[in-house]
Amino acid sequence: MTSAEGTPAPSILSANRISKSFGEIPVLFSVDFDIRPGEVHAVIGENGAGKSTLIKILSGIEQPTSGSIGYDGQTVVLPPNGAAEARGIVLIHQELNLAEDLTVSQSIFLGREIKRFGFLDLREMRKRAHAVMEMLHVHVDPDARINTLSVADKQMVEIAKAISRDARVLIMDEPTAVLSVAETQTLFEQIRRLTARGVAVIFISHKLDEIMELADRVTVLRDGQLIATVGTEALTPDSIAQMMVGRELSNLYPPKHEPDVDAPVVLGVRNLVAAGVKNISFDLRKGEILGFAGLIGSGRTAVAEAVVGLGHRSSGDITLDGKPVNFARVAQSVDAGLAYMTKDRKGKGLLLNMGLRPNLTLLTLKKHLRFGFLDGSSEERALERATRRFDIRARDASVAVGRLSGGNQQKLMLGKTMESEPDIIIMDEPTRGIDVGTKQQIYHIIAALAAEGKSIILISSEMQEVIGLSHRVVVMREGRLAGVLEGAEITEAEIMRYAAGIKQSGHDERISA
Amino acid sequence: MSASAPDISVKPKRAFRLDLKTVGPLLALALLVLLGISLNENFLSYNNLTNVLARSSFIGIIAIGATFVITAGGLDLSVGSMAAVIAGVMIMVMNWLIPSLGIGWSVVIAGMLSGILLGGVAGVFNGLMITRGRIEAFIVTLGTMGIFRSLVTFLANGGTLSLNFSVADVYRPVYYDGLLGVPYPIIVFALVAIGGEITMRYTAFGRYCAAIGSNEQVARYSSINVDNVRLLTYILQGVLVGVAVLLYVPRLGSASSTTGVLWELEAIAGVIIGGTTLKGGYGRIWGTVVGVVILGLIGNILNLQSLISPYLNGAFQGVIIILAVLLQRGRRT
Numbered sequence: 001m002t003s004a005e006g007t008p009a010p011s012i013l014s015a016n017r018i019s020k021s022f023g024e025i026p027v028l029f030s031v032d033f034d035i036r037p038g039e040v041h042a043v044i045g046e047n048g049a050g051k052s053t054l055i056k057i058l059s060g061i062e063q064p065t066s067g068s069i070g071y072d073g074q075t076v077v078l079p080p081n082g083a084a085e086a087r088g089i090v091l092i093h094q095e096l097n098l099a100e101d102l103t104v105s106q107s108i109f110l111g112r113e114i115k116r117f118g119f120l121d122l123r124e125m126r127k128r129a130h131a132v133m134e135m136l137h138v139h140v141d142p143d144a145r146i147n148t149l150s151v152a153d154k155q156m157v158e159i160a161k162a163i164s165r166d167a168r169v170l171i172m173d174e175p176t177a178v179l180s181v182a183e184t185q186t187l188f189e190q191i192r193r194l195t196a197r198g199v200a201v202i203f204i205s206h207k208l209d210e211i212m213e214l215a216d217r218v219t220v221l222r223d224g225q226l227i228a229t230v231g232t233e234a235l236t237p238d239s240i241a242q243m244m245v246g247r248e249l250s251n252l253y254p255p256k257h258e259p260d261v262d263a264p265v266v267l268g269v270r271n272l273v274a275a276g277v278k279n280i281s282f283d284l285r286k287g288e289i290l291g292f293a294g295l296i297g298s299g300r301t302a303v304a305e306a307v308v309g310l311g312h313r314s315s316g317d318i319t320l321d322g323k324p325v326n327f328a329r330v331a332q333s334v335d336a337g338l339a340y341m342t343k344d345r346k347g348k349g350l351l352l353n354m355g356l357r358p359n360l361t362l363l364t365l366k367k368h369l370r371f372g373f374l375d376g377s378s379e380e381r382a383l384e385r386a387t388r389r390f391d392i393r394a395r396d397a398s399v400a401v402g403r404l405s406g407g408n409q410q411k412l413m414l415g416k417t418m419e420s421e422p423d424i425i426i427m428d429e430p431t432r433g434i435d436v437g438t439k440q441q442i443y444h445i446i447a448a449l450a451a452e453g454k455s456i457i458l459i460s461s462e463m464q465e466v467i468g469l470s471h472r473v474v475v476m477r478e479g480r481l482a483g484v485l486e487g488a489e490i491t492e493a494e495i496m497r498y499a500a501g502i503k504q505s506g507h508d509e510r511i512s513a
Numbered sequence: 514m515s516a517s518a519p520d521i522s523v524k525p526k527r528a529f530r531l532d533l534k535t536v537g538p539l540l541a542l543a544l545l546v547l548l549g550i551s552l553n554e555n556f557l558s559y560n561n562l563t564n565v566l567a568r569s570s571f572i573g574i575i576a577i578g579a580t581f582v583i584t585a586g587g588l589d590l591s592v593g594s595m596a597a598v599i600a601g602v603m604i605m606v607m608n609w610l611i612p613s614l615g616i617g618w619s620v621v622i623a624g625m626l627s628g629i630l631l632g633g634v635a636g637v638f639n640g641l642m643i644t645r646g647r648i649e650a651f652i653v654t655l656g657t658m659g660i661f662r663s664l665v666t667f668l669a670n671g672g673t674l675s676l677n678f679s680v681a682d683v684y685r686p687v688y689y690d691g692l693l694g695v696p697y698p699i700i701v702f703a704l705v706a707i708g709g710e711i712t713m714r715y716t717a718f719g720r721y722c723a724a725i726g727s728n729e730q731v732a733r734y735s736s737i738n739v740d741n742v743r744l745l746t747y748i749l750q751g752v753l754v755g756v757a758v759l760l761y762v763p764r765l766g767s768a769s770s771t772t773g774v775l776w777e778l779e780a781i782a783g784v785i786i787g788g789t790t791l792k793g794g795y796g797r798i799w800g801t802v803v804g805v806v807i808l809g810l811i812g813n814i815l816n817l818q819s820l821i822s823p824y825l826n827g828a829f830q831g832v833i834i835i836l837a838v839l840l841q842r843g844r845r846t
Binding site for chain 1 (some may be wrong): 571711713714715716717720721723727728730731732733734735736738794795
């Protein structure tokens, strides 16, 4: 697919052969991008494809390693720290950068307050804030505090802020991720009003249907490469999904050891409802690797945490080896042989200021008590075992874990989890941010565990990983189970269709499959 | 004398960098001892040293409790006021029991038990407000600090609560006597310190304190009952305040609204000088012992010389605290 150059309208903002590396790691390779006044240009790609880096460069937050930025027909160097806003390029972050305790009008004029005789002209600012909100047809009191507003209204405040700054290019990073359908429609109306006034909008979304509805052109990125820039009319959601994925599986993955078809169900979850989880049911069989795919924020971690007792569970039944269980605390699930390995190594997994030994044994410290006191030599033996089994490499055991490489941290965390000798392990993003060699080691460990008869739930945002390892794949979307894939159905395109909401199965008949 | 402050900051830098964390407080202590010897030949005398250590033992016992609280990422500002109210209640309980138990050890022991019990109850209150009430430790203990202080003033009716003289005579040896020439307060301080060191290093509780103070989320995800461990640190702190007070009461035989004023700050200062990090995650009991003794020696040395006014005691203690924290920060980089 080649670029569809139709209209010769001059672009307002363009990136020319932009490359970007962080240290040694290249994340963007010679990407071209441009946007014209009044256009909505969508940027899509898998997690890690380089979308965020591209928009950070386009808004001046990051400087490209090579290549140039054109603005209004001239080659420019955009000022960092969001100062490009003054030139009319405004980035609205996904997590919205509003000070929660300020009022709407204070927020809109933050950093460029209107003053009279050196004092804040509150009346004028309130008046202008009101005028902007009127123009957007948003009915929010300029004196309302940000923390009293809904997420959708907060987004409107961000847009109002952008407009009051005479934004000519508005970059929105997944603005609809947190919005309901109705709120999304309101947002789209606003965007159409803005483009009618000549504002250019760069729009990042994972939701292909939204892109089809809103965008004039679509740019697809994959692994930091520009795949294509195409007019939306020439696209179907399926063809976008095809472009986003479509790589070959390497021999990174060990051969799959198929579990017995009639292997007993070790973990059963029925109609689980929790924060961010809407009515999820699935079964995990003995010796099975069950992949959990879906976009970031689709509720996979919330399912895991609700099951093991880390998060609050509103309703639903969980069975372990057929017996109903109800874990109110993590300690109970660990004792029952169900362990959860967090994806947040540094925030939730490891004590970064401590050495290897206390980290390894923290989950299972009670095993190392002798007459009520910690038995250092028993801990030491556990560390030796784990170091050998998981090939953990550290200068010495006393080195603070925060100074280990990501791969060694991950292996240590795996060791820590396995210390509890679980029968069922839920691994959340077990290879996030680690080098490919260590990834391969971890893949082989996972496969070996399953071959031993352990049952594994593998939550991962790397689709290849899910495909390369899993016997079956659960795809989640917006807190719901979108589909369960098996055998030849497990392909990136198919997962993407479910994850992006193009395909949806009535999951009730599929769980038993 | 003014040389003592720079000495402490300069000397450790010459020491081997990795060892600094361990030897820093010990080095400071050694310097102070040398300074004391050079200023006054009486410094090393048995009477002077036991006197300094016996006086330090109240703060020291409290500071050992504070080491657990701070290591687990908490703070207890109420210990000074708590000590005062415990002292007051102990005296009232003993005076009140005289008619039924008569004058003798049974009254004294009942008083001691009431002190420890009250400390435990106060710790439970602080701990529950912090863990179950989800209020910041600083706020809760700032509140109870005011409550306890005002309670003792109220109980003493603005004046002084005095222990019955005959009971005080029975009780006196607990502070003034000792075993083999070592005063009881020092023996108790040593026992609490040894117990504390063992608890911190060789029990699951000690490890959990450090884990929680280091990163509460990691602790939670590692199936540690964070609230219960936290609660336990405040109870331990309360009980140790009770222990300190039962050694303190026989010293003066009275309690008033000025009892235990600023003890919380001295205890926290001792903990910090000893190398425990104020934001939690790392604590060591022996360091706290050294820290408390350093604070005690500063006052003692100022009293033993004539160049500098002893009224500047607080200023020197303040300088030491700031230096200790500065050194801690230097180590991390």
